[in-house]
Amino acid sequence: MFLIETVWVFNSNFKLMAINKTRLDKGIKYLLYALPLMFIGPSVMYNAFINKQNVWHWLVLAIGMTLCGFAVYFMFKGVKAITDAMFQDNNPK
16 A cells, blocks of 8 residues: 655654554555445445335344444454554564
């Protein structure tokens, strides 16, 4: 993934924090997986609640809830991977 890097140098003693690029890309990828699921899951659940007279109501509702659960899971993994990439110490002392 292409990321735009901005470097602000205030003085010569200023050091930039090292970021693990592969982990950051993985976190952004997880968030991109979660984005469509955040819209598809509630839409499927809404469809299940509208069609209560249908025999497939419970199955469609379970699928919608599963999609919403996967959206939350991928969001959590994405945010965790991004924070690990930013705040994890990559240089052992």
